[in-house]
Amino acid sequence: xxxxxxxxVALDDTGRHPSTPDDDSGLHTSxxxxxxxxxxxxxxxxxxxxxxxxxxxxxxxERGLLDFVTFEDDLGPVGRLDAVLVASxxxxxxxxxxxxxTVVAAHTxxxxxxxxxxxxxxxxxxxxxxxxxxxxxxxxARHFGRREITADTPLADLxxxxxxxxxVLRRLWDSWEDDAEIRDVxxxxxxxxxxxxxxxxxxKWFSVKGPxxxxxxxxxxxxxxxxxxxSPVHALARRSSDLVFTTPHSAxxxxxxxxxxxxxxxxxDVVVGFGREDAPxxxxxxxxxxxxxxxxxxxxxxxxxxxxFRLRPASLPDDLRVITRELVPLLQERGVFxxxxxxxxxxxxxxxxxxxxxxxx
Amino acid sequence: xxxxxxxxHFPGVNNxxxxxxxxxxxxxxFSSFVHFAQTAERAKFDFFFLAExxxxxxxxxxxxxxxxxxxxxxxxxxxxxxxxxxxxxxxxTINSTFNEPFExxxxxxxxxxxxxxxxxxxxxxxxxxxxxxxxxxxxxxPEEQRYERAKRFLDAATTLFDSxxxxxxxAYRDEHxxxxxxxxxxxxxQGRPIVLQAGDSEEGREFAAAKADAIxxxxxxxxxxxxxxxxxxxxxxxxGRTPDQLKVLPAATFVLGDSDAExxxxxxxxxxxxxxGQTAIKFLEQLWNxxxxxxxxxxxxxxxxxxxxxNTIARGRASVRQHRDPLATARExxxxxxxxxxxxxxxxxxxxxxQTFIGTPSxxxxxxxxxxxxxxxxxxxxxxxxxxxxxxVFADTVVPLLQERGVFxxxxxxxTxxxxxxxxxxx
Ligand SMILES: Cc1cc2nc3c(=O)[nH]c(=O)nc-3n(C[C@H](O)[C@H](O)[C@H](O)COP(=O)(O)O)c2cc1C
Numbered sequence: 001x002x003x004x005x006x007x008x009v010a011l012d013d014t015g016r017h018p019s020t021p022d023d024d025s026g027l028h029t030s031x032x033x034x035x036x037x038x039x040x041x042x043x044x045x046x047x048x049x050x051x052x053x054x055x056x057x058x059x060x061x062e063r064g065l066l067d068f069v070t071f072e073d074d075l076g077p078v079g080r081l082d083a084v085l086v087a088s089x090x091x092x093x094x095x096x097x098x099x100x101x102t103v104v105a106a107h108t109x110x111x112x113x114x115x116x117x118x119x120x121x122x123x124x125x126x127x128x129x130x131x132x133x134x135x136x137x138x139x140x141a142r143h144f145g146r147r148e149i150t151a152d153t154p155l156a157d158l159x160x161x162x163x164x165x166x167x168v169l170r171r172l173w174d175s176w177e178d179d180a181e182i183r184d185v186x187x188x189x190x191x192x193x194x195x196x197x198x199x200x201x202x203x204k205w206f207s208v209k210g211p212x213x214x215x216x217x218x219x220x221x222x223x224x225x226x227x228x229x230x231s232p233v234h235a236l237a238r239r240s241s242d243l244v245f246t247t248p249h250s251a252x253x254x255x256x257x258x259x260x261x262x263x264x265x266x267x268x269d270v271v272v273g274f275g276r277e278d279a280p281x282x283x284x285x286x287x288x289x290x291x292x293x294x295x296x297x298x299x300x301x302x303x304x305x306x307x308x309f310r311l312r313p314a315s316l317p318d319d320l321r322v323i324t325r326e327l328v329p330l331l332q333e334r335g336v337f338x339x340x341x342x343x344x345x346x347x348x349x350x351x352x353x354x355x356x357x358x359x360x361x
Numbered sequence: 362x363x364x365x366x367x368x369x370h371f372p373g374v375n376n377x378x379x380x381x382x383x384x385x386x387x388x389x390x391f392s393s394f395v396h397f398a399q400t401a402e403r404a405k406f407d408f409f410f411l412a413e414x415x416x417x418x419x420x421x422x423x424x425x426x427x428x429x430x431x432x433x434x435x436x437x438x439x440x441x442x443x444x445x446x447x448x449x450x451x452x453x454t455i456n457s458t459f460n461e462p463f464e465x466x467x468x469x470x471x472x473x474x475x476x477x478x479x480x481x482x483x484x485x486x487x488x489x490x491x492x493x494x495x496x497x498x499x500x501x502x503p504e505e506q507r508y509e510r511a512k513r514f515l516d517a518a519t520t521l522f523d524s525x526x527x528x529x530x531x532a533y534r535d536e537h538x539x540x541x542x543x544x545x546x547x548x549x550x551q552g553r554p555i556v557l558q559a560g561d562s563e564e565g566r567e568f569a570a571a572k573a574d575a576i577x578x579x580x581x582x583x584x585x586x587x588x589x590x591x592x593x594x595x596x597x598x599x600x601g602r603t604p605d606q607l608k609v610l611p612a613a614t615f616v617l618g619d620s621d622a623e624x625x626x627x628x629x630x631x632x633x634x635x636x637x638g639q640t641a642i643k644f645l646e647q648l649w650n651x652x653x654x655x656x657x658x659x660x661x662x663x664x665x666x667x668x669x670x671x672n673t674i675a676r677g678r679a680s681v682r683q684h685r686d687p688l689a690t691a692r693e694x695x696x697x698x699x700x701x702x703x704x705x706x707x708x709x710x711x712x713x714x715x716q717t718f719i720g721t722p723s724x725x726x727x728x729x730x731x732x733x734x735x736x737x738x739x740x741x742x743x744x745x746x747x748x749x750x751x752x753x754v755f756a757d758t759v760v761p762l763l764q765e766r767g768v769f770x771x772x773x774x775x776x777t778x779x780x781x782x783x784x785x786x787x788x
Contacts, residue, residue, distance in 0.1 A: 049547050051443065051475045075463065079529065079545030082471040088440035089475040092391070108464060111415070111495040112434070119437035123391045143463040145540040176431070185381045188637050191431075193424045196417070209494035211417060211424075215389055215431045 004336045005298060006308025006350065008098075008267060009061050009323060012072035013048050013080065015315040049081060051089050057317055058090045061097055064324025065338050067349040068098025070131055070225070070310065075104050075140040084116050091124035098346030100129035100225060105165040106158065107135070107144040111208055113165075114172035121217035126345035128217065131225040132166055132240070134158040159236045164203040166224055166240035171199035173221050174357045175211035197359040219347050220354045227269070229283050234260045242352060243307075245269045247284040251304040258305035265350060268306040270297075273314030274322045284312065291326040299336060365733050365769045366575075366608055366740030366782060367760075368452070369401035370410045372748050374418070376644075376713065377614060378429050379634045379746045386749050388429050391441060393749035398442045400749075401449055404756035405770050407781040408450025408481060409442065410577075410742055411435050415459055416492045418677040420643055421652060427640050436468050443476035450778030452481035452557060457510060458488045459496045462517035462533075463540060469554045470522065470546050478550030478777030478787065483557040483577060486511045486565075491676045508564040513537040515556070515572055522553040551779045552788025570596035573607060574782060577742055581611035581717045586737030608782060613717035613741040615725055617754055624719045631746055632714040641706040644713060647675040648687055648694075658706040662698050667691050717741075722758035729759075730768050 047053045061069045073083035083101035091099055099120065103113050113130075121128035135141075136158055141149035149158075180195035199210035226237040227245040234257075237244040243265035248254045258266055269284040276288040287294055298309055313319035331337035343349050371394065372378035379385060387393045398409045413435050418425040435453040442451055451472065455465055465482075473480040486507035490500020502510060517533045517540065524531040525548040532541035558569035559577040569576040570593055580589035589611075594604040616631055618624030636644070638658030646653045650668040667687040698708045718725045732738055745751020763769035773781065780786045 046547055049474050051477075055444075075467075077529075077543035077545055079543075079547070081474060081546070082436075082468050085436055085440040085468060085471045085475055088437045089444050092395070092441055092444040107461070109459070109496055112460075115434040116437045119434035122389060122433060123437060123441040125391070139542050142542045143540055143544075144461050145538055146461070181431070183380060188381075188639050189426045190380055190429055191424070191426050193426045196424055196430075206497040207494070207499075208496075209416070213414060213417060213431060214433050 004338060005302040005306070005331070006067045006265070006267065007064075007328070007331070007337060008066055008068045008070065008100075008308065008310045009320060010070045010072065010269075010310055010312040011054070011057055011061075011316065012312070013078075013316075015313050015319065049079075054081075054086050054090050055093050057320060058094050058097060058099070060317060060320055060324055062094050064328045065341060066097060066324070066328075067308065068100050068127075068129060068346055071099075071101040073102040073104065074133070074137065075107055075135065075143055076137045077139050084113075084120060087128070088120050088123050091120065091127065094124075094127075096127070096341045096344060098127050098129055098223075098349060099124055100131055100223075100346075102131045102133055104133050104135045104140065105162040106149065107140060107146070110165050110168040110206070111172065111212075114169045115212055115214040117169065117222050118173060118212065118214040118217040121219055121222050122214075126218040126347070128219070128222040129225060129243075129346050130169070130222055131227065131245075132162060132169075133227070134162040134236075155232055159232060161205045162226075163236055163239050164201070164205055167203075168199065168201050168206075168208050169224070170221060171201060171358070172208070172210055172212040173216055174359050175199050176215045177357050177360050178216055178220070181215060195360075216357065219345055220357065223346055223350060223352060225267075228261070231260065237261055237264060243267055243350070245310050248301075248306075249285045251300055254301045254304040254306050265307045265352075266305065267308045267310045268301055269310050269312060270294075271312045271314060272319050272323065274319055276314065280314075291322055291330055294327055295330040295334065298331065299334060302336065362768055363733050363739070365729065365763060366610060367404070367406045367769065368408045368410050368450075368610060368740070368742040369397065369404075369406050369752055370412070370612065370742050370744040371397055372429075372744055372746060372751065373412045374414055374429050374432060376428050376635050376640050377744060377746055378748065379631065380429050381634060382747050384747050384750055388748050389431060389433060391438070394433075394438055394442060395445050396749040397752065398446050398449055400752045400756050402446045404752065404760040405773060406449060407740070408452045408479075408778055409439075409446075410452045410483070411438060411454060412483075413454035413456065413485070414677065415456060415487070416495055416677045418675070419491075420646065420675045425643070427637070427643060436472060439472055439480070440475055443472070443479065446479075447477075448479070448773040448776060448781075450479045450481055450555065450781060451476055452483055452555070452778075454483040454485055454559070456485050456487055457514040458486060458502050458507060459492065459498065460514075462514050462521065462538060463544070465514075466518040466521035466544065467546065469518075470549045473549040473551055473554050474547070478779065480549075480551070481555035481557055481574075481778055483559055484511055484515060484568075484573075485559055489677075508560070508568050510537050511568060512572070519553065522549060550787060551777050555778050555782065566593050566596060569593060569607065570602070571600045574779075575608040575610050575739075578609060578611045578738075581613045581732075581738070581741065583732060583735060583737050586611060586732060587735065590736050590738060606783075608739040610740050610742050611738050612744055614744050614746065615718040615755065615759075616716045616746075617720070617722055617725060617758065619721065621720050621724060624721060624724075628716050628719045631716065632710045635714040635746065636706060636710045638706055641709040643675075644709045645705055647672070647678060648690060650674050650687065656705060659704045662691075662695050662705055662708065722754075723762055726759050726762035726766070730763065730766060733768070 071083035087099040177195035223242040226241040439451040488502040488507040493500025529545035558573035616628040
């Protein structure tokens with residue numbers, strides 16, 4: 001049953017964060033991983049602010065041969081370490097698993113983020129991705145103090161700005177051709193400057209000249225992901241992303257949503273709290289049964305068109321261990337999940353080819 | 362005897378870095394950074410240092426292609442290095458003009474947690490519209506305001522660093538920033554990250570005296586160093602600080618050899634690698650602010666004068682801003698060239714490619730120690746000319762001699778950068 005399903009895990013503090021309210025915009029774009037009020041094993045002892053905590057989680061996920069992990073982030077009031085830095089801190093201590101930090105488009109500089117993700121791709125030798133997130137959070141906007149975002153800020157504006165942001169990330173990644181560095185001692189030239197390109201992006205929200213200060217990353221373009229609960233965001237995903245996290249609640253839903261995100265790798269989000277009785281509210285489907293039952297569900301939804309899944313452990317590290325040590329072997333027995341890594345890059349795991357450079361002649 | 366502080370500067374985007382040497386490796390692959398940082402840690406250096414530039418340099422409207430071009434993202438490299446080192450400080454140059462305090466404070470507190478207290482921030486103030494074209498804000502900042510914004514930026518960031526005392530609640534407002542909310546991260550392991558400053562102007566020196574833990578200077582020779590050292594240390598009292606609270610660390614280069622003669626010969630070779638004929642002409646154009654491509658690098662200096670005013674020939678180069686009075690500088694260069702009978706290339710080698718320390722390991726150890734003991738500095742930020750192996754020999758030969766003389770640590774005595782610089786783990 002090649003190529004099988006893809007599997008990833010969302011790492012968010014100690015699991016689904018207990019107290020993250022959704023936007024009052026109700027747009028599901030800024031804090032979409034709003035979670036149930038579960039209390040978790042590693043909660044308040046500060047472990048999640050140590051590097052060891054993150055290294056152990058990602059190594060565990062790598063033992064389970066997962067495609068990638070995502071690192072949650074926002075610029076709001078919930079205390080989190082910067083996701084790109086966490087991913088980079090983990091990268092040299094892992095070797096195969098994809099590393100996908102979240103970045104918030106509304107307040108950060110696409111120039112900085114483009115080189116940060118490119119650099120993560122260098123640090124991890126080809127395992128970087130990025131999840132880009134719009135933010136309708138008034139609190140995050142106050143942290144920057146440069147503009148006001150309120151419940152009345154149009155969703156379309158936030159999404160358009162995010163699409164521009166991704167466009168700039170991608171142009172900057174392509175702004176160096178792969179063979180731009182020539183080190184030609186005879187002529188004294190380090191680069192062939194004809195292979196470097198201004199990106200000359202001018203949009204409604206910002207303009208960026210380029211080229212990047214960082215050469216094209218190993219994967220050419222690290223895969224871009226968007227989380228989407230609703231049609232306008234599906235449209236953003238189709239415009240901007242390589243893969244999309246969606247939140248269907250049934251196999252039928254998987255089919256319907258699948259049609260809307262046609263052409264993208266569709267990763268279905270499932271909140272997972274094995275054996276829990278207190279079923280919480282979430283935008284994503286909440287699963288509380290046994291690993292065997294989850295394997296059944298994933299196989300069924302895979303057949304309905306889901307390319308893969310992003311499991312969101314309710315409790316870290318406990319639910320992650322059940323995923324890697326019990327769920328994964330069950331999926332392997334059924335022949336729907338890899339038994340060893342066959343690629344070294346995130347694109348390789350996902351079956352995505354290395355893209356051509358838009359600027360190359 | 363004063364204890365020496367040493368830092369390792371990863372060679373960057375300028376003609377000091379020799380990419381044409383057969384020993385030169387990648388300046389982008391992470392393995393280069395690992396090699397470089399692990400050597401510095403083996404040598405018990407205080408910290409690893411990364412410079413930053415936010416737009417590729419241009420000359421005559423074209424991207425400059427004679428030096429190394431391109432570099433990785435500062436924070437991302439430092440976070441990766443935190444995984445492969447245990448004690449080495451991790452210092453990153455981060456601009457206060459093209460960033461926002463909440464984001465930068467969060468990145469530095471994250472880096473401090475992820476490294477167990479080894480983060481340092483070199484606050485630089487490049488402001489120009491050319492660089493601004495890569496950012497949302499654009500080139501909005503008049504030069505006179507660069508340190509004003511830097512000061513406020515650092516004040517705002519410090520409010521955030523300290524906000525753990527109030528459960529993360531913060532509010533900061535002045536004419537540059539108006540921010541409030543919750544900065545909900547635990548106290549940074551060092552209390553606050555170490556702050557470095559690298560500007561040379563009057564305002565830059567005041568900024569350092571008021572706010573920095575260390576100053577990265579250009580003044581590495583005896584007389585020049587002593588004057589600078591005395592100047593910045595004298596400024597501290599006005600801010601209620603003592604001289605040992607600000608370390609003076611000039612940038613310095615070195616060339617080693619088995620004998621002094623061999624080292625001199627190697628230094629000469631390195632200078633010619635650093636300054637080709639083409640490089641010499643490009644350098645001269647940056648001061649002259651006009652196209653000099655018709656001139657012979659092995660011939661005399663131009664007798665036309667520099668074009669005074671905004672430099673339109675070279676962009677994105679700090680060196681352009683060093684020439685505050687181009688006419689006077691040109692006159693001085695012509696006099697020097699005439700007196701010593703130097704060609705353009707020889708003159709540029711003389712002006713730009715002088716190695717600070719040349720000699721056997723023993724004589725270099727002596728030179729370094731003598732400068733520190735004579736209060737020309739508290740140590741050095743050393744820049745080798747080759748990546749990534751530029752410190753290998755230094756670590757194995759010079760460092761043990763400094764250790765034998767009791768002027769450099771034999772091992773780290775604390776886990777944080779603050780402990781290497783000031784003997785205390787955190788504020
Ligand atoms: C030794 C030294 C190193 C510097 N490194 C950088 C750098 O890596 N990136 C940067 O943008 N500016 C760098 N600068 C520029 C200064 O930090 C400063 O922002 C600029 O020179 C303007 O300030 P000033 O007029 O006080 O010198 C450096 C300056 C010095 C003296």
